[in-house]
Amino acid sequence: MIKILHLSDIHMGSGFSHGRINPETGLNTRLEDFVNSLSQCIDRSLAEPVDLVLFGGDAFPDATPPPYVQQAFASQFRRLADANIPTVLLVGNHDQHSQGQGGASLCIYRTLGVPGVVVGDTLTTHRIQTRNGSVQVLTLPWLTRSTLMTRQETEGLSLVEINQLLTERLRVVLEAETRRLDPNVPTVLLGHLMTDNASLGAERFLAVGKGFTLPLSLLTRPCFDYVALGHVHRHQNLNKSNDPPVIYPGSIERVDFSEEKEDKGYVMVELEKGRVQWEFCPLPVRAFHTIEVDISKAEDPQAAIMKALAKRDIQDAVVRLIYKLRSEQLDCIDSASLHDALSPAHTYTIQPELVSQLARPRVPELSASNSIDPIEALKTYLNNREDLKDIAASMLEAAHKLLADDMEVSLASATNE
Numbered sequence: 001m002i003k004i005l006h007l008s009d010i011h012m013g014s015g016f017s018h019g020r021i022n023p024e025t026g027l028n029t030r031l032e033d034f035v036n037s038l039s040q041c042i043d044r045s046l047a048e049p050v051d052l053v054l055f056g057g058d059a060f061p062d063a064t065p066p067p068y069v070q071q072a073f074a075s076q077f078r079r080l081a082d083a084n085i086p087t088v089l090l091v092g093n094h095d096q097h098s099q100g101q102g103g104a105s106l107c108i109y110r111t112l113g114v115p116g117v118v119v120g121d122t123l124t125t126h127r128i129q130t131r132n133g134s135v136q137v138l139t140l141p142w143l144t145r146s147t148l149m150t151r152q153e154t155e156g157l158s159l160v161e162i163n164q165l166l167t168e169r170l171r172v173v174l175e176a177e178t179r180r181l182d183p184n185v186p187t188v189l190l191g192h193l194m195t196d197n198a199s200l201g202a203e204r205f206l207a208v209g210k211g212f213t214l215p216l217s218l219l220t221r222p223c224f225d226y227v228a229l230g231h232v233h234r235h236q237n238l239n240k241s242n243d244p245p246v247i248y249p250g251s252i253e254r255v256d257f258s259e260e261k262e263d264k265g266y267v268m269v270e271l272e273k274g275r276v277q278w279e280f281c282p283l284p285v286r287a288f289h290t291i292e293v294d295i296s297k298a299e300d301p302q303a304a305i306m307k308a309l310a311k312r313d314i315q316d317a318v319v320r321l322i323y324k325l326r327s328e329q330l331d332c333i334d335s336a337s338l339h340d341a342l343s344p345a346h347t348y349t350i351q352p353e354l355v356s357q358l359a360r361p362r363v364p365e366l367s368a369s370n371s372i373d374p375i376e377a378l379k380t381y382l383n384n385r386e387d388l389k390d391i392a393a394s395m396l397e398a399a400h401k402l403l404a405d406d407m408e409v410s411l412a413s414a415t416n417e
């Protein structure tokens, strides 16, 4: 039986806005949180000890992390190399430099020949010898348009068509790869990808542009005993029948507020040919709390906010307080005592929102990004205001007149120059 620790989406060096500088180390406390979570994964790997560690990709926010962040990452994985535990580092979208054309940050480990470290930057099968027998790991790094297709092939195609073409290509390449597998050796597919039935977290916003989506049926093939994924930050098993399990362990720390309610952790796997068991192991990560209060109808707005704050355990947490109020209530808020009440938090932000602004949603066609002439804008506005229907015609007439007058004035002033 082979024991595997599967973790993913470390994103070390992100979320600094939720931290502060630790005066003792000079480092952002969120970097220290991420390092601490990763070191707990490595601690567990050494304590078991596991036979193999699989990392599902996205080591840093981008492919060129500052040296001190890279060093913090490397010194944790170094501990696995020292303990002779083989490790596969898969390349995620955030690890690729300029869409994969500029290499990947993780490739440095292969270049340096770090013992036991395999870098998964191509679609290929690695046969890895562990203390408890050998295992096949098929690595499927993040795919970009250029991975399996030429520019000429994709020219003029829509994103949906490109996605279909890529899926077909991948199906063929995967088929060829799986035919080369030794059917007697336990096999893992390690992929950084988005499947069509995954529920999303922050990675939606983190990725530049939308990536490709692969059908789950491509992954649930009988030749795989376990499918180890990365990319989606919310832990989930996509194949409830577990034949094979298709697992996103999720990120190891909260990257932002969209992950506020998610458990963070890693997955322990026990693997034999044709038999697999897995377990999600939560990590004790820092809490994030959104405290949202509508005080617009409160008699004592300040007391209403304080009451909402008192209900939550904000000690050492990353907190955002959002309160909705009417503009005439602004003077009722004592912000000094709000800061005081929030001081036990690790970090916090306070976001007041005026309800008068919230009550009137913008007409989408009139957003700041569209530029249309004033008469067209007024027509669009009037079309959205049933209540102004009776006077719409005369409003338009008045607007025409105003604009005509304005023309005359500006022509007149132009001649004065």
Ligand SMILES: [Mn+2]
Binding pocket: 057, 058, 092, 093, 094, 192, 203, 230, 231, 232
């Ligand atoms: Mn990713």
